[in-house]
Amino acid sequence: MITLTEENYIKAIYHLGKYGINNVSTNAIAKEMETKASSVTDMVKKLSEKGYVDYKKYQGVTLTEKGKEIAINIVRKHRLWEVFLVEKLNFSWDEVHEVAEQLEHIKSKKLISQLDAFLEFPTHDPHGDPIPDKMGHIKKIDKILLSEAKIGNDCICVGVQDSSSDFLKYLDKNDIALGTELKVCHREAFDNSITIKIKAKELIISNMIANNLFVKVS
Amino acid sequence: MITLTEENYIKAIYHLGKYGINNVSTNAIAKEMETKASSVTDMVKKLSEKGYVDYKKYQGVTLTEKGKEIAINIVRKHRLWEVFLVEKLNFSWDEVHEVAEQLEHIKSKKLISQLDAFLEFPTHDPHGDPIPDKMGHIKKIDKILLSEAKIGNDCICVGVQDSSSDFLKYLDKNDIALGTELKVCHREAFDNSITIKIKAKELIISNMIANNLFVKVS
DNA sequence: AATAATTTTTAGATAAGTCTAAAAATTATT
DNA sequence: AATAATTTTTAGACTTATCTAAAAATTATT
Numbered sequence: 001m002i003t004l005t006e007e008n009y010i011k012a013i014y015h016l017g018k019y020g021i022n023n024v025s026t027n028a029i030a031k032e033m034e035t036k037a038s039s040v041t042d043m044v045k046k047l048s049e050k051g052y053v054d055y056k057k058y059q060g061v062t063l064t065e066k067g068k069e070i071a072i073n074i075v076r077k078h079r080l081w082e083v084f085l086v087e088k089l090n091f092s093w094d095e096v097h098e099v100a101e102q103l104e105h106i107k108s109k110k111l112i113s114q115l116d117a118f119l120e121f122p123t124h125d126p127h128g129d130p131i132p133d134k135m136g137h138i139k140k141i142d143k144i145l146l147s148e149a150k151i152g153n154d155c156i157c158v159g160v161q162d163s164s165s166d167f168l169k170y171l172d173k174n175d176i177a178l179g180t181e182l183k184v185c186h187r188e189a190f191d192n193s194i195t196i197k198i199k200a201k202e203l204i205i206s207n208m209i210a211n212n213l214f215v216k217v218s
Numbered sequence: 219m220i221t222l223t224e225e226n227y228i229k230a231i232y233h234l235g236k237y238g239i240n241n242v243s244t245n246a247i248a249k250e251m252e253t254k255a256s257s258v259t260d261m262v263k264k265l266s267e268k269g270y271v272d273y274k275k276y277q278g279v280t281l282t283e284k285g286k287e288i289a290i291n292i293v294r295k296h297r298l299w300e301v302f303l304v305e306k307l308n309f310s311w312d313e314v315h316e317v318a319e320q321l322e323h324i325k326s327k328k329l330i331s332q333l334d335a336f337l338e339f340p341t342h343d344p345h346g347d348p349i350p351d352k353m354g355h356i357k358k359i360d361k362i363l364l365s366e367a368k369i370g371n372d373c374i375c376v377g378v379q380d381s382s383s384d385f386l387k388y389l390d391k392n393d394i395a396l397g398t399e400l401k402v403c404h405r406e407a408f409d410n411s412i413t414i415k416i417k418a419k420e421l422i423i424s425n426m427i428a429n430n431l432f433v434k435v436s
Numbered sequence: 437a438a439t440a441a442t443t444t445t446t447a448g449a450t451a452a453g454t455c456t457a458a459a460a461a462t463t464a465t466t
Numbered sequence: 467a468a469t470a471a472t473t474t475t476t477a478g479a480c481t482t483a484t485c486t487a488a489a490a491a492t493t494a495t496t
Contacts, residue, residue, distance in 0.1 A: 089332035
């Protein structure tokens with residue numbers, strides 16, 4: 001059996017490993033998990049013994065296939081629950097994360113397959129992140145950061161990088177949601193802020209915002 | 219903060235205390251929790267320090283108001299989730315318990331109040347047990363055991379005492395569900411088995427079955 | 437290449453929850 | 467009312483996951 005703590009470590013390693021980093025460092029995990037490096041070393045040894053990660057002293061860890069399977073399943077559960085909370089229980093997209101963090105650890109194959117069907121097999125969660133299917137396959141969409149879009153591009157919002165409450169509330173306030181169409185009008189050389197047009201309205205967006213919003217160029 | 223283990227002990231004490239027993243014994247809790255009496259003593263001391271139970275050595279425990287509140291909230295969550303599983307995710311009534319045991323520990327007030335609304339404020343779970351409302355009030359219905367019904371009584375099934383998979387499957391097999399109407403035709407003096415009539419069909423039911431099925435005499 | 441800075445690991449301690457075995461208290465039996 | 471049986475508690479040990487502080491290894495800097 002796998003414990004809740006083990007699941008959380010595996011999930012953290014998965015998320016850190018996604019960005020091209022193959023040997024996830026002890027310190028990175030400690031930061032992500034808000035714990036101490038020494039605790040991470042202990043846990044990493046345990047995960048290694050159980051076959052969830054490959055680990056060599058001082059070299060960081062990489063998920064094994066077995067570990068990756070578990071991570072993807074947790075991500076799948078997390079994202080399906082997020083869809084449920086937004087679609088069925090009227091949560092807003094900045095409220096779902098904490099609750100989904102709890103729900104993702106519920107163990108029942110039937111629960112998840114039925115939930116998936118009940119939600120009509122959604123492919124993306126409320127933040128635009130893809131939901132792995134039953135087999136663990138993840139559909140990648142060719143999204144770019146709004147900060148990388150070119151002047152004149154017509155775009156459609158497809159996801160967020162940061163899903164903190166503050167960022168999502170900012171988007172809500174400015175009528176930016178997934179599916180919103182916008183045009184990149186101007187980039188200010190000095191601070192890389194950009195002017196975008198949503199419907200008729202113009203809006204100036206800081207580089208930091210543009211760096212956390214994914215779009216698809218149409 | 220209250221731990222998962224503490225919640226489970228409080229729930230067990232609540233269920234044991236319901237049947238008129240005021241000072242729930244260490245051994246009874248140990249049996250219910252499938253653990254050892256010594257573990258119970260340790261935990262009961264902790265629950266007492268935290269103000270969830272009144273406890274005097276060798277005298278058993280009673281839930282305080284604070285403890286009862288927690289217990290009722292867990293019961294509410296458990297039963298709401300059971301309704302969700304049956305009504306929305308097509309679980310059968312013998313499959314819901316295990317999963318609800320996990321879901322009942324999810325902490326989010328909004329989740330439960332929204333789930334309650336989504337399910338249209340159900341008053342009973344799939345086994346006929348009442349669902350406490352937001353304030354912890356529990357509506358009692360005047361149900362009796364089928365074994366206590368008199369010959370000639372017209373009854374309607376309103377609940378089960380035992381909700382083990384075996385018992386519920388037996389009921390399914392014999393077309394007995396909540397809401398099913400039946401008439402008590404005959405009681406066999408020797409073994410207290412009774413003959414009931416459901417629609418046109420007659421069925422002989424052992425005393426053990428009749429002792430676990432709640433009915434309302436109409 | 438030697439030293440400094442950083443990262444990682446080890447060693448030992450702590451808290452939660454459990455266990456076994458033995459002691460103490462309660463309840464039942466003669 | 468004394469003894470037997472049962473229940474409950476205590477004492478000490480174990481596991482999981484955490485921590486601090488110090489040691490070891492790696493990486494960066496001069």
